[in-house]
Amino acid sequence: SQQGEEDPQALSIQEGENATMNCSYKTSINNLQWYRQNSGRGLVHLILIRSNEREKHSGRLRVTLDTSKKSSSLLITASRAADTASYFCATGSTGANSKLTFGKGITLSVRP
Amino acid sequence: DTAVSQTPKYLVTQMGNDKSIKCEQNLGHDTMYWYKQDSKKFLKIMFSYNNKELIINETVPNRFSPKSPDKAHLNLHINSLELGDSAVYFCASSQRVSGRTDTQYFGPGTRLTVL
Numbered sequence A: 001s002q003q004g005e006e007d008p009q010a011l012s013i014q015e016g017e018n019a020t021m022n023c024s025y026k027t028s029i030n031n032l033q034w035y036r037q038n039s040g041r042g043l044v045h046l047i048l049i050r051s052n053e054r055e056k057h058s059g060r061l062r063v064t065l066d067t068s069k070k071s072s073s074l075l076i077t078a079s080r081a082a083d084t085a086s087y088f089c090a091t092g093s094t095g096a097n098s099k100l101t102f103g104k105g106i107t108l109s110v111r112p
Numbered sequence B: 001d002t003a004v005s006q007t008p009k010y011l012v013t014q015m016g017n018d019k020s021i022k023c024e025q026n027l028g029h030d031t032m033y034w035y036k037q038d039s040k041k042f043l044k045i046m047f048s049y050n051n052k053e054l055i056i057n058e059t060v061p062n063r064f065s066p067k068s069p070d071k072a073h074l075n076l077h078i079n080s081l082e083l084g085d086s087a088v089y090f091c092a093s094s095q096r097v098s099g100r101t102d103t104q105y106f107g108p109g110t111r112l113t114v115l
Helices: none
Strands: A005-007 A010-014 A019-024 A031-037 A043-050 A055-058 A061-066 A071-076 A085-092 A100-102 A106-111 B004-007 B010-013 B019-025 B031-037 B043-050 B053-057 B064-070 B073-078 B087-094 B110-114
Touching (some): A019 A106, A031 A071, A043 A085, A100 B043, B010 B019, B019 B031
Antiparallel strands (some): A019 A071, A061 A071, B087 B110
């Protein structure tokens, strides 16, 4: 069953603006990851945040995790046209056969 | 120096045929996965192998049979293809850490179209 639910489903912004994408989930997690998918390509890992972390940065990316609200947000600062892609959150489960469960994705369009 | 590669990239076939998709990773990872992405971009795990052993087998028709000849390869064979099998199939790999799921590396995908 689907775990992550991203919000909004689509986002269109001007180059230079910040983009904020949200993800909510339902069950306990070990970590939460964000991936990017350019049109017609495979998914590329962006950032991983563990369940005992609250915030993480990587370049222009900032991820927050609120386990009490079962939600995460991905902020891309100073967006570029090359950031145009679909973004997916994925929750990592715990246990012997842990796996990633992906949300439906957010389509981000950055206008030059 | 491709990390995770899949062949073929595109596969167009008739209903009822049998086809295979191959995946190879050169990252030295011990775990490999098959995912299916539908037309709405929803990505769902199908199978996972760790050191050639099947560890995840989601609710997938038994027409789909994965095979892992070694840690670096995971192939997917599909029998009696149906229209609903049309999708993009992604292979991925990771290094398994006990009790958790870490970063996965994805291949470029195989777009399967069943006519």
